[in-house]
Amino acid sequence: MKSIPSISLYGIIGATLVYAAVALAGEPKPLNVPGADWHAKAERWFTSKDEKERKAQMKEASRALKRPCKNCHTEDFEGFIDEDRKVLTQQMMSISFDSGLQCKDCHDGKEKMTELGETAEKMYDLSREKGVYCDECHQTNQSKFKDLSEKGKKFKDEMEAKKKAAGGAAPATTPASAPASTP
Numbered sequence: 001m002k003s004i005p006s007i008s009l010y011g012i013i014g015a016t017l018v019y020a021a022v023a024l025a026g027e028p029k030p031l032n033v034p035g036a037d038w039h040a041k042a043e044r045w046f047t048s049k050d051e052k053e054r055k056a057q058m059k060e061a062s063r064a065l066k067r068p069c070k071n072c073h074t075e076d077f078e079g080f081i082d083e084d085r086k087v088l089t090q091q092m093m094s095i096s097f098d099s100g101l102q103c104k105d106c107h108d109g110k111e112k113m114t115e116l117g118e119t120a121e122k123m124y125d126l127s128r129e130k131g132v133y134c135d136e137c138h139q140t141n142q143s144k145f146k147d148l149s150e151k152g153k154k155f156k157d158e159m160e161a162k163k164k165a166a167g168g169a170a171p172a173t174t175p176a177s178a179p180a181s182t183p
């Protein structure tokens, strides 16, 4: 229903990315957002302080990724095998909490992403390029990324305008709801 206009919107967003090809090659790097406390943000994802429940949540996450605990944690669980991987996963926990999504809503095993996950990949590249977290454009109200912030609405309008200028003027079934913004 909404997929045709949104694919071309994401196509336009993708076309604006300068570094996407680089970012997609190899292990993704964590977002570089100055001043963010990812441990504190990740902590919100855990529903309990109880060790057992935390393990159970982590087991579910591991299942979505089809990765063992040691893909991230050291043998004795005292540390992490890789700092970047730790931070990236903390960011993922934060994203999950803020959006109300679960790991498996985007991840389907080691490499495979769900359809939503593929959209999120473009968004991830966009966020990396801008040096921002998702909350730059999305409300952190667990609406599964449906609710945009004021900046997000403005960005969407700009992309819709680019889409039109690029000749992709197929009538959108989802008209831009926000009033046209002045750049």
Ligand code: HEC
Binding pocket: 038, 039, 040, 042, 043, 051, 054, 055, 058, 059, 062, 065, 067, 068, 069, 070, 071, 072, 073, 085, 086, 087, 089, 090
């Ligand atoms: C993809 C990476 C990854 C995998 C796989 C993973 N973890 Fe984690 N785990 C993390 C990160 C990141 C944190 C949060 C670190 C922080 O900010 O405190 C964490 C936190 C935890 C915590 C809470 C620690 C605390 O301070 O209370 C437990 C318990 C845990 N993991 C157990 C497991 C177990 C058991 C498995 C396997 C079933 C597992 N993890 C798999 C990355 C991972």
Ligand code: HEC
Binding pocket: 023, 024, 028, 061, 062, 065, 088, 089, 092, 093, 095, 096, 099, 101, 102, 103, 104, 105, 106, 107, 110, 111, 116, 117, 120, 121, 122, 124
């Ligand atoms: C909204 C979608 C979304 C959700 C929810 C999500 N992820 Fe991700 N995840 C991504 C995207 C996008 C990437 C980057 C993929 C890329 O660039 O290749 C990624 C990458 C990763 C990576 C690094 C690549 C890899 O497979 O080793 C890990 C680890 C990861 N996510 C763990 C998690 C965990 C754990 C959760 C749940 C706490 C989670 N993700 C929830 C979208 C999501």
Ligand code: HEC
Binding pocket: 006, 009, 095, 116, 119, 120, 123, 124, 126, 127, 130, 132, 133, 134, 135, 136, 137, 138, 144, 145, 146, 148, 151, 152, 153, 155, 156
């Ligand atoms: C510069 C602005 C911007 C940033 C930053 C951004 N997004 Fe988006 N995102 C958008 C816009 C615009 C849409 C399209 C929304 C629409 O069509 O109503 C969107 C759509 C999405 C969707 C699709 C929602 C759906 O139901 O189809 C997902 C998932 C998403 N974003 C995830 C993320 C994640 C994860 C991050 C952070 C890593 C992020 N976004 C950062 C602007 C942004």
